[in-house]
Structures are given as structure tokens and as C-alpha cells.
Amino acid sequence: MDKGRILLAVTGFHPQRWHELLSAEREVVLEPDGPNDPSITYAVVWKQRPNLLSSLPNLRAIFSIGAGVDHLFQDPSVPQVPIVRVVADNLSRHMTEYVVWRVLDHHRQGALYRAQQAKKVWHEPQQRVAGDISIGIMGFGQLGRAAARALLGLGFCVNGWSRRPASADDVTTFHGESGLIPFLNATDILVVLLPLTPETQGIVNYDLLRELRRRNGLGGSVLINAGRGRLQRDADIKRALDDGTLKEASLDVFETEPLPKASPLWSHPKVFVTPHAAATSDPAHLVQPMLDQMNAFERGEPLQNLVDRAAGY
Structure with a gap:
């Protein structure tokens, strides 16, 4: 299976370092260039704009770069695909x-x-x-x-x-x-x-x-x-x-x-x-686990650390 492309949409974070590290293994598309792109199969997001994810016809999984996922559920159009939450030491x-x-x-x-x-x-x-x-x-x-x-x-x-x-x-x-x-x-x-x-x-x-x-x-x-x-x-x-x-x-x-x-x-x-600074999302520590999960998923292995939509986390 070809490696799926990634849409990167991270409001409030500078995307450069995320883009650089994700691009080491996969092609990355920066929002707003992704809508309706059939080659995008993963989305790495934080507080994405409404209706963005529903515009991706072949989206297979969503990765949230923060500890919480409540920002995702503020958009009722989020597709019914697996949502992976950040788990990092x-x-x-x-x-x-x-x-x-x-x-x-x-x-x-x-x-x-x-x-x-x-x-x-x-x-x-x-x-x-x-x-x-x-x-x-x-x-x-x-x-x-x-x-x-x-x-x-x-x-x-x-x-x-x-x-x-x-x-x-x-x-x-x-x-x-x-x-x-x-x-x-x-x-x-x-x-x-x-x-x-x-x-x-x-x-x-x-x-x-x-x-x-x-x-x-x-x-x-x-x-x-x-x-x-x-x-x-x-x-x-x-x-x-x-x-x-x-x-x-x-x-x-x-x-x-x-x-x-x-x-x-x-x-x-x-x-x-303190200004919402207790725990920051550092791409140097979070990107590789995301890429590893994508690779494993494409080998037929289940995604880990999935969000329970009914519970909201």
C-alpha cells in the first residue's frame, strides 16, 4: 500500500517544525490546500476550521496533537473515522x-x-x-x-x-x-x-x-x-x-x-x-509516534490510543 498523504492543520501552533518532521517520511499538505484532495488519508490537527475534515473524501484517521480532543467535537461534521489522541512520555x-x-x-x-x-x-x-x-x-x-x-x-x-x-x-x-x-x-x-x-x-x-x-x-x-x-x-x-x-x-x-x-x-x-503552559505539544517527541502508528495501520495493525467518541475522550 502506498503511503497516504497527510493534511496538517494546526491553529495556534507554528506548522513549520511539524511539517519538517512529518515530511521526513510522508508527503504533507498544509491547510488550506487540502480540501477535496483524494490522496489525503490522514489529518494531523489542532483546532481545525469547521468542515475541513469532512471535505477529505478518503480520510482514514485523525491525529490530534494536544492532550485533549474537545476541539474536534466542536465541529459536528467531523467524519466517523478513528481519532488518535496524543500519548507521549x-x-x-x-x-x-x-x-x-x-x-x-x-x-x-x-x-x-x-x-x-x-x-x-x-x-x-x-x-x-x-x-x-x-x-x-x-x-x-x-x-x-x-x-x-x-x-x-x-x-x-x-x-x-x-x-x-x-x-x-x-x-x-x-x-x-x-x-x-x-x-x-x-x-x-x-x-x-x-x-x-x-x-x-x-x-x-x-x-x-x-x-x-x-x-x-x-x-x-x-x-x-x-x-x-x-x-x-x-x-x-x-x-x-x-x-x-x-x-x-x-x-x-x-x-x-x-x-x-x-x-x-x-x-x-x-x-x-500560567498561560496554558503546563504541558506543551513538542513535535520532536510527538511526530514519530504518529508516523509509526500510520505505518502500522497500513500493515493491517490496529491504531492505538483511540478516542471513545461516546465518552468524548
């Missing part, structure tokens, strides 16, 4: 680094030390023990499991919540609607790594945040969202911070991105903002 490492960084900063009172430095205050507050702090990871897939392993290695107690039953060594796991409140009640620092689906949109709201454990060694509950911005309600997070429901928050994602300059979250003293 480099992506997991980046996310784990971010989660550990933010957990440790909250645990070791980074905000307090920064405030003391600004005022030239020399004072050592009481230090906490990691084993007394419970980290709850909401979204216990590959990224969540990788973060859990790193946090366990530092001595934290770790809980995990997922839609379906899951298990992991030394992690207390919860699942489904019935397990959500018990999970939150046992969590001091909530780490959100959920996919965005119709069921999870807006799930991080005031009512959810009220269920976190506030009487703890941290002096209050903490939110870290490195998943998707539309999982949360920005106004509810501000409300929770203002009334003490939350002690602090680290937010990498927001309902509207870039975060509008008028947003009060930019200057909120209890919020640490």
Missing part, C-alpha cells in the same frame, strides 16, 4: 513537573515567602509534613497516574477520581457520581486533569469547591487546574477565594483564553496564573 513528564511544582509551592507556602520577601520580612513559619497532606487528582488517566506516582514519591497521600473504576498502587480511588463527594471531602489540594466533555463542562464550580477539606495542615483547601478552562467557572473560583472556601489557586487554564486583561484573577493575591 514527554507530555506526561511536562504535566507531572507542573503538578509537582504547584503542589510543592502551595505545600511549602510559596505565596507567604514571596509576600515576606516583598516586605523584607525574615520569618520562618511552621513547616508541614507531606504525609499529612492529601492530594486529590480529578481525572485519573495517563497524566493523572503519572502525577500521582511523583507525588507519592514525595510522601504525599494521594486520592484519585475518575468516571469509571480505576486502581493504582498506594492511591485511594473513587469513581462516578457517587464517589465524587467522598473524594472531595478527603482532599486538601485538588488537582484537576479532566478531559472536557458535555458532562464535565463547568464541573469545577462553587458547590464542588465547598466540599473540599478545609480543616487541614494547609490552613485551607487549594485548587490546581491544569486540565481545560471550560471545566471551571472563573467567577465561582474568585468567590471561593474571596470568602475563604479556597485558600489559594494555581490556574493554567481559563474559561476564555487568553485570559482577558480585565479579569480579576490576574491580580488576585491568592491566584497563581
